[in-house]
Amino acid sequence: MSLTQQASRAAPGAGPTRRPSPPRSRRRAAETRAGYAFLAPWLLGFIALTAGPMIASLYLAFTDYHPIRGGSWIGLDNFDRLFDDPRFLDSVEVTAQYAVIGTPVKLAAALGVAMLLNSRRRGQGTYRSLFYAPSLIGASVSVAIVWKAMFNDQGIVDDIGQFFGMPAGGWVGNPDLTLPMMILLAVWQFGAPMVIFLAGLKQIPNELYEAAQMDGAGAVRQFFRITLPMLSPVLFFNLVLETINSFQIFASAFIISGGQGGPANSTLFYTLYLYQRGFGQGQLGYAAAMAWLLVIVVGIITLIFFRTSRYWVHYSGEGR
Amino acid sequence: MSTAPRPDGATSSVARNERSRRAANRRRGRTLAFHLASWALAVVVLYPGVWMLLSAFRPSNQIIGQTGLIPDETTLDNFRKAFEGIGGISFWTFFGNSMFLAVASVVGVCLSCSVSAYAFARIEFPGRKIFFTLMIGTLLLPFHVVIIPQFIMFNEIGWTDSYLPLLVGKFLACDAFFVFLMVQFMRNLPRELDESARIDGAGHPRIFLSIVLPLMRPVLATASIFAFIWSWNDFLAPLIYLRSPDSYPLPLMLRQYTDQTTVSDYGAQMAAAVLALVPVLLFFVLFQRYIVDGVATQGLKG
Numbered sequence: 001m002s003l004t005q006q007a008s009r010a011a012p013g014a015g016p017t018r019r020p021s022p023p024r025s026r027r028r029a030a031e032t033r034a035g036y037a038f039l040a041p042w043l044l045g046f047i048a049l050t051a052g053p054m055i056a057s058l059y060l061a062f063t064d065y066h067p068i069r070g071g072s073w074i075g076l077d078n079f080d081r082l083f084d085d086p087r088f089l090d091s092v093e094v095t096a097q098y099a100v101i102g103t104p105v106k107l108a109a110a111l112g113v114a115m116l117l118n119s120r121r122r123g124q125g126t127y128r129s130l131f132y133a134p135s136l137i138g139a140s141v142s143v144a145i146v147w148k149a150m151f152n153d154q155g156i157v158d159d160i161g162q163f164f165g166m167p168a169g170g171w172v173g174n175p176d177l178t179l180p181m182m183i184l185l186a187v188w189q190f191g192a193p194m195v196i197f198l199a200g201l202k203q204i205p206n207e208l209y210e211a212a213q214m215d216g217a218g219a220v221r222q223f224f225r226i227t228l229p230m231l232s233p234v235l236f237f238n239l240v241l242e243t244i245n246s247f248q249i250f251a252s253a254f255i256i257s258g259g260q261g262g263p264a265n266s267t268l269f270y271t272l273y274l275y276q277r278g279f280g281q282g283q284l285g286y287a288a289a290m291a292w293l294l295v296i297v298v299g300i301i302t303l304i305f306f307r308t309s310r311y312w313v314h315y316s317g318e319g320r
Numbered sequence: 321m322s323t324a325p326r327p328d329g330a331t332s333s334v335a336r337n338e339r340s341r342r343a344a345n346r347r348r349g350r351t352l353a354f355h356l357a358s359w360a361l362a363v364v365v366l367y368p369g370v371w372m373l374l375s376a377f378r379p380s381n382q383i384i385g386q387t388g389l390i391p392d393e394t395t396l397d398n399f400r401k402a403f404e405g406i407g408g409i410s411f412w413t414f415f416g417n418s419m420f421l422a423v424a425s426v427v428g429v430c431l432s433c434s435v436s437a438y439a440f441a442r443i444e445f446p447g448r449k450i451f452f453t454l455m456i457g458t459l460l461l462p463f464h465v466v467i468i469p470q471f472i473m474f475n476e477i478g479w480t481d482s483y484l485p486l487l488v489g490k491f492l493a494c495d496a497f498f499v500f501l502m503v504q505f506m507r508n509l510p511r512e513l514d515e516s517a518r519i520d521g522a523g524h525p526r527i528f529l530s531i532v533l534p535l536m537r538p539v540l541a542t543a544s545i546f547a548f549i550w551s552w553n554d555f556l557a558p559l560i561y562l563r564s565p566d567s568y569p570l571p572l573m574l575r576q577y578t579d580q581t582t583v584s585d586y587g588a589q590m591a592a593a594v595l596a597l598v599p600v601l602l603f604f605v606l607f608q609r610y611i612v613d614g615v616a617t618q619g620l621k622g
Contacts, residue, residue, distance in 0.1 A: 031443060031444055031445055032445040032446060034439075034443055034445075034523070034524040035439050035443040035444070035445030035448060036439075036445065037439075038435050038436065038438050038439035038443060038524065038528070039436055039439035039440070039448075039451065040435075040436075041431075041432040041435055041436050041491065041492050041493045042432070042433075042436035042439075042451075042455065042492065042493035042499060043436075043451070044492050045432070045489060045492025045493050045494045046451075046454065046455070046458070046494075048492070049466065049470060049488070049489050049492060049494050050458055050461070050466055050494065051454075052469075053465070053466040053468075053469035053470050053473070054465050054466060054469075056469035056472070056473075057465050057466065057468050057469045060468065060469060060472075065472070067472070067475060113361065116354065116357055116358065116361075117358070119354065121351055121354055121355075123355065123358070127358045127361075127362065128612060129604075129608045129612055130362055130365065130366070131361070131362070131365055132608075132611070132612050132615065133365075133369075133601075133604060134365060134368075134369075135615075136549060136600060136604055136611070137553070137597055137600055137601075139553055140553040140555075140571065140596070140597065140600075141553075141555055141570075141571040141574040141575060141593070141596070142372075142574060142593035142594070142596050142597045143368070143593075145574060145577075145578060145589060145590070145593045146368050146369075146371070146372040146590075146593060147368070148578075149375070149383065149586060149590070150368060150371065156371065188365070188368070192615055195612055195615045195616045196615065196616060198616065199616040199617065240460075244460060244462070247462060248462055248463070248464070250555065250556050251553075251555035251556065251571070254555070254559075254575075255574075255575060255578055258578065258579070271464060271556075274464055275556070275559075275560075278468055278471075279471070279559075279560055284468050284471070284472065287468055288468045288469070290464075291462075291464045291465045291467070291468060292465060294462050294464055294465070295461065295462060295464075295465045298460070298461075298462055302460060
């Protein structure tokens, strides 16, 4: 009897009177029809613009497809060539450095400012909005133009650098300084993760800090024993999101280097090289191979994050 | 007699006063430090924006090499040149193109994502769980995997050099972020509302249109703002698909400026960059609550 009760409860809108099964199954069929009708836009988009193209690009990765010449199956040649391609290896190095250095610095800045703002003082909301603003425009062409002008020879940053004894000549043309310049652009957009950190900090019950203070724990201990563990789910979310985002930088690198990725390949980010090969030179097969490598790498990194998360991400109410 | 030891209560109250005054001082000191630190940070964060704005009013040959913020000489020449546009096409043409793309994106996102989200949040049907998982999966998918075959496909259909490749995805709920956002929002709406409508014999289209959609106004606002700004800033897709300069949106116009920088008209470039940001900043000023709260609760990126 409990089975039928459960079934009638599970079927939504089956009504208080336990009706015989035919209307219910008809109702379920109607639900299914409605479900697919409502899902239609997404489903169509998913098949035609995401899943289909993904499979197609997997196939293309094994061809030498060109928009005019067409292409034929060449097996693993693209991948073989990739690992002998010095520009490809440069682009991997640049992107990896950018992600590995830029993401932690950006998150550290975001967390630091979030902790500064996490007090119920007047003006907190205004500062929050103000610091968030760069995240909204940071990836735009306008900001790339400004960044280039600011870091150029005789630009403002060059002047400040010279004041502190750095060589003149600007950052844009110096292969050793372009990556720091791009990382600064990323760090400047610390506002988005900051806002998320701030929301997480607000969730930490104040009693924890009061109890810790009672026990004589200092600010550093409190940070490592309370703030960081309690914030770890948010930190995890930000880390995954920002790492993946950092692989996709394109417009700023394109504008600052004039589409070239120079000087000396120092701004040749992965996506910029993919663009050059695929759309600049029409080697779409080669670019598809690059794209799939990126997906695999992003997938592996995400998997590592999720697999290791149980060792350092603390979910409250998890009964440990 | 006056030197007689005070009763216990009095000493402790003096001490308490002293302590609370010190605490108040400390609190005031901390508030001051908070504002000083926040202000210093605000100066650093805002510097590029302010510098850009003021540079746009400087004579073109005085932009580089000027560290100070306040221009010695101001001019509107840069803006005049920026409004003239580039290659004989007026700034307003590019602006109109950007505006059309952004508004169409907003319409597409609101229509397609809300309908699809309703299916995920409110209808029970076989396959829903799998599709939901797939939808979440596309959140993390780098768009570069799909952009090459999409290009080939749109090229074959003959859609390149039109806005269709840029917009079709918006009308097919391809921005999983917005679908996810709306599903989360709908799940928090009380189910009793649609259940009572259901008992009154309303079908899903009625429930969606007359009950759920009106309640979704806040989330539609958040999605619209972000859809607008993302479309406005988008660079890669227009770069790949658009060929004729008179169909370019603003980011491609700005790129043309930077290409010609051998001539180095920094002034016009700066003024155009400022003008291109105006709608985004206007949105931000008007809707900062929606935007910042949207980021805080849903982790939307900028």
